[in-house]
Amino acid sequence: xxxxxxxxxxxxxxxxxxxxxxxxxxxxxxxxxxxxxxxxxxxxxxxxxxxxxxxxxxxxxxxxxxxxxxxxxxxxxxxxxxxxxxxxxxxxxxxxxxxxxxxxxxxxxxxxxxxxxxxxxxxxxxxxxxxxxxxxxxxxxxxxxxxxxxxxxxxxxxxxxxxxxxxxxxxxxxxxxxxxxxxxxxxxxxxxxxxxxxxxxxxxxxxxxxxxxxxxxxxxxxxxxxxxxxxxxxxxxxxxxxxxxxxxxxxxxxxxxxxxxxxxxxxxxxxxxxxxxxxxxxxxxxxxxxxxxxxxxxxxxxxxxxxxxxxxxxxxxxxxxxxxxxxxxxxxxxxxxxxxxxxxxxxxxxxxxxxxxxxxxxxxxxxxxxxxxxxxxxxxxxxxxxxxxxxxxxxxxxxxxxxxxxxx
Numbered sequence: 239x240x241x242x243x244x245x246x247x248x249x250x251x252x253x254x255x256x257x258x259x260x261x262x263x264x265x266x267x268x269x270x271x272x273x274x275x276x277x278x279x280x281x282x283x284x285x286x287x288x289x290x291x292x293x294x295x296x297x298x299x300x301x302x303x304x305x306x307x308x309x310x311x312x313x314x315x316x317x318x319x320x321x322x323x324x325x326x327x328x329x330x331x332x333x334x335x336x337x338x339x340x341x342x343x344x345x346x347x348x349x350x351x352x353x354x355x356x357x358x359x360x361x362x363x364x365x366x367x368x369x370x371x372x373x374x375x376x377x378x379x380x381x382x383x384x385x386x387x388x389x390x391x392x393x394x395x396x397x398x399x400x401x402x403x404x405x406x407x408x409x410x411x412x413x414x415x416x417x418x419x420x421x422x423x424x425x426x427x428x429x430x431x432x433x434x435x436x437x438x439x440x441x442x443x444x445x446x447x448x449x450x451x452x453x454x455x456x457x458x459x460x461x462x463x464x465x466x467x468x469x470x471x472x473x474x475x476x477x478x479x480x481x482x483x484x485x486x487x488x489x490x491x492x493x494x495x496x497x498x499x500x501x502x503x504x505x506x507x508x509x510x511x512x513x514x515x516x517x518x519x520x521x522x523x524x525x526x527x528x529x530x531x532x533x534x535x536x537x538x539x540x541x542x543x544x545x546x547x548x549x550x551x552x553x554x555x556x557x558x559x560x561x562x563x564x565x566x567x568x569x570x571x572x573x574x575x576x577x578x579x580x581x582x583x584x585x586x587x588x589x590x591x592x593x594x595x596x597x598x599x600x601x602x603x604x605x606x607x608x609x610x611x612x613x614x615x616x617x618x619x620x621x622x623x624x625x626x627x628x629x630x631x632x633x634x635x636x637x638x639x640x641x642x643x644x645x646x
Contacts, residue, residue, distance in 0.1 A: 244402075246297030246349040254300035254307050257492045261503065264519050265310060265398065265425065266317045268505075271515050272396065272423075273321035277331055287334040289385045289395040290314045293374035293407070295339035297349035310398055311339050311350060312357065315367075338384065340370045340377050347371050374399070378411055382418050397424045404433045409451025412483045416508065423512055424484070427492075428502040434472055452479050480504060486513035487592060490520060510588060514598045521554050521597065535569045535594050554595070562596060566604035571613045575638045580617070584632035602630040615640055 244252040269290075276286050292310050300307040308316070314337055322333040341347040347369055354360070359367055368384075370377055385393050397415065399407045407426060415422050437443065439459035447454055454475050462468045477489060484506035492501045505516040573590075574581070581589075583605070587598050594601070609616045609624065615637040616624040624634055 244296055244300070246299075246343075246346045251297070251299050251301050251306070254302050257501070258300075259302070259307070260492065260523065261400065261427070262307075262310065262313055264503075264516075264523060266313050267519050267522070268425070268516060269314065269317035269396070270321045271519075272512075273318055273333065274325065275511070275515070276394070277321070277325040277333070278328075284330045285332045285334060287388060287390060287392070287394065288318075289336045289338065289388065289393075290318070291338045291340070291381055291395060291397045293340050293377075293397060293399045294401055295341045295347070295350055295369075297346045298353040299349075310400065311337070311354070314398075315359065335366065336384070336388065337367045338370060338381060339368065340372060340374050340381075342371070342373045344371055374406065375408065375411055378414065382415070385419060392421050393419045394421045395419055395423070397422065399424060399426045401427055402429070404429045405446075405450060408449065409479060409483055412480075412506065413451070416484055416506075420508055422508075424504075424506040426502075426504045426506065428504060429499060430473060430476070430491075430502050431499045433476070434469055437472070452476060454479075480506070481592070484508060486510055488513060488516050488520065510591060510598070513591060517591075517595070517597045520595075521559070523554070535566065535573065535590060558595075559600075562594075563600065563604060566594075566596060566601065567608060567613075570604055570608060571639070574614050574636055577636070578638065580635040580637040582632070583616075583630055583634045583636060586636055587632070605636060606630050613639055 244254075246252065273286065273288075276288075277283065292314060295311050296309055298309045298311045300309060318333060318335055322331065325331040325333075339347075339350060341350065351363070351369055354363060354367065354369075363369065370380075385395055401407055412424060412426075415424065437456060437459060439456045444456055447456065454472065462471065465471070480489065481487060486507050486509065488503075488505045490503050492503050505513065507513055583602070586605075587601060590601065591598060596604075605614065605616065606627075606629075608614045610626055616630065617635050617637065618624055619633045619635070624630075
């Protein structure tokens with residue numbers, strides 16, 4: 239049986255690693271933004287219904303330095319409360335949130351129960367806070383039923399699936415979530431290093447990959463390992479399977495200082511705004527995460543290369559932002575050349591956002607500069623030339639530079 243990374247047994251509180259602190263920072267900030275954006279949308283709606291699920295809840299507390307650090311269940315509760323209070327000061331607003339904390343170990347769940355009661359949440363347990371004992375994969379149907387039973391048709395929810403390893407959440411389950419809950423978002427940790435390190439070219443391992451939902455063929459693994467880029471090739475194929483689960487995603491590396499094992503930190507959603515908010519957080523948390531692809535567009539063409547092969551890793555620093563912008567200025571014009579009849583800005587963003595470390599604003603800013611230097615043309619929806627220096631709107635239309643425009 240696999241040994242748990244963190245254990246809450248016999249009064250033991252495990253120590254948290256630095257890379258997990260970074261994940262918690264992003265989780266907290268994303269929850270705040272999620273509630274703020276939805277609460278301020280639709281003419282400052284007065285009520286928001288959402289369900290927040292932690293599929294690997296643990297005991298809720300960690301040791302850090304000489305004190306304690308609160309785990310993801312408490313981050314869920316406190317961040318959403320902070321956002322609700324903020325919106326309530328602006329207008330009449332109520333957050334109708336349910337929290338489902340799933341944990342397979344009874345001792346860990348008992349520890350979490352005790353922690354929540356000590357923090358003042360005892361009266362809410364069983365009302366809007368639910369502690370479920372079991373394996374996440376086996377609880378997914380119950381979770382979906384709970385969300386749908388709450389009424390409405392939006393079924394807004396966020397799944398935090400911070401697994402240890404790579405095999406506790408299958409792609410089949412991820413696809414099921416999005417097929418039944420179209421407005422769901424998933425934040426997933428995936429140990430890419432562990433999967434590749436222990437990969438074998440045996441029928442048993444191939445069957446295991448199939449059970450997890452991956453299409454990777456390991457029949458020629460021994461031969462592939464003789465190639466310099468074999469790890470990159472495998473990562474690219476695995477990443478492609480994740481891309482098929484949701485319309486929008488971010489995928490970045492977390493390197494554990496303690497174990498030197500790299501994790502993927504994925505955010506999957508069906509809305510470009512959700513993707514853009516998460517992307518922005520990576521820039522705001524510069525140096526907490528790395529992206530081993532290239533700047534500009536088509537970032538995955540170098541995903542997984544070692545730094546010595548392609549220069550320094552992408553760290554979301556000011557320098558990286560400058561290089562990314564310069565690369566966008568080089569790569570966007572040839573791409574726009576293929577759209578002889580023009581492409582709406584919104585469609586351009588939808589088609590390219592998954593393949594760049596850029597935010598939507600960064601892509602728009604690059605297009606704006608290219609228009610000012612006459613590298614591309616931008617027109618308003620009415621067909622008039624866009625005013626130079628004006629803010630680029632989603633409804634604007636981008637064309638190749640004037641001498642290349644064709645009649646359509």
